[in-house]
Amino acid sequence: NAGVTQTPKFRILKIGQSMTLQCTQDMNHNYMYWYRQDPGMGLKLIYYSVGAGITDKGEVPNGYNVSRSTTEDFPLRLELAAPSQTSVYFCASSYSGERPTYEQYFGPGTRLTVT
Amino acid sequence: GNSVTQMEGPVTLSEEAFLTINCTYTATGYPSLFWYVQYPGEGLQLLLKATKADDKGSNKGFEATYRKETTSFHLEKGSVQVSDSAVYFCALGNQGGKLIFGQGTELSVKP
Numbered sequence: 443n444a445g446v447t448q449t450p451k452f453r454i455l456k457i458g459q460s461m462t463l464q465c466t467q468d469m470n471h472n473y474m475y476w477y478r479q480d481p482g483m484g485l486k487l488i489y490y491s492v493g494a495g496i497t498d499k500g501e502v503p504n505g506y507n508v509s510r511s512t513t514e515d516f517p518l519r520l521e522l523a524a525p526s527q528t529s530v531y532f533c534a535s536s537y538s539g540e541r542p543t544y545e546q547y548f549g550p551g552t553r554l555t556v557t
Numbered sequence: 558g559n560s561v562t563q564m565e566g567p568v569t570l571s572e573e574a575f576l577t578i579n580c581t582y583t584a585t586g587y588p589s590l591f592w593y594v595q596y597p598g599e600g601l602q603l604l605l606k607a608t609k610a611d612d613k614g615s616n617k618g619f620e621a622t623y624r625k626e627t628t629s630f631h632l633e634k635g636s637v638q639v640s641d642s643a644v645y646f647c648a649l650g651n652q653g654g655k656l657i658f659g660q661g662t663e664l665s666v667k668p
Contacts, residue, residue: 484658490654
């Protein structure tokens with residue numbers, strides 16, 4: 443099992459450019475999440491999904507979009523990059539079935555700089 | 558609402574010292590509690606967990622006990638190593654599948 447994988451690892455964007463951060467999990471988890479982590483800070487939830495076709499906003503959704511067409515994939519889209527979106531982005535997944543543990547598994551992160 | 562409060566860092570210790578990182582929570586119902594660790598340049602890894610009151614989670618010499626009466630889940634290790642230097646996050650999981658994270662505590666262990 444690869445677990446949760448994210449691409450790319452690093453990216454530099456110019457202001458106004460767009461990009462998609464990819465996230466894939468091979469654990470058949472129904473829940474998936476996107477977080478951002480600013481330097482020296484904790485994690486803030488951007489969007490999450492409870493299953494294919496279902497997404498919902500987290501704490502800081504502005505400037506981002508998501509889709510969930512399959513169980514495995516949960517891409518995060520930045521449409522008009524701004525310097526305030528410079529951060530490290532983490533994708534995570536968890537199983538929430540009959541006996542959920544709420545334990546989340548994290549990817550290695552994408553370090554994004556917007557200049 | 559649900560919240561998690563951790564002691565502020567950075568915490569600097571000498572090798573083989575005793576470690577305590579305090580974590581308290583506010584929650585409705587009966588949440589699960591977690592400690593995650595983040596090594597430099599990496600993602601978060603689950604360190605240990607407890608799913609009900611009085612449970613003790615343990616892993617790699619770290620321990621934490623779910624104390625409902627004091628709403629706490631303090632992380633302890635008897636003898637830290639340089640390799641334990643990392644950021645530690647306390648988290649709470651409840652209905653809805655989302656985790657609530659504390660702000661993180663940076664630990665630096667000096668040889």
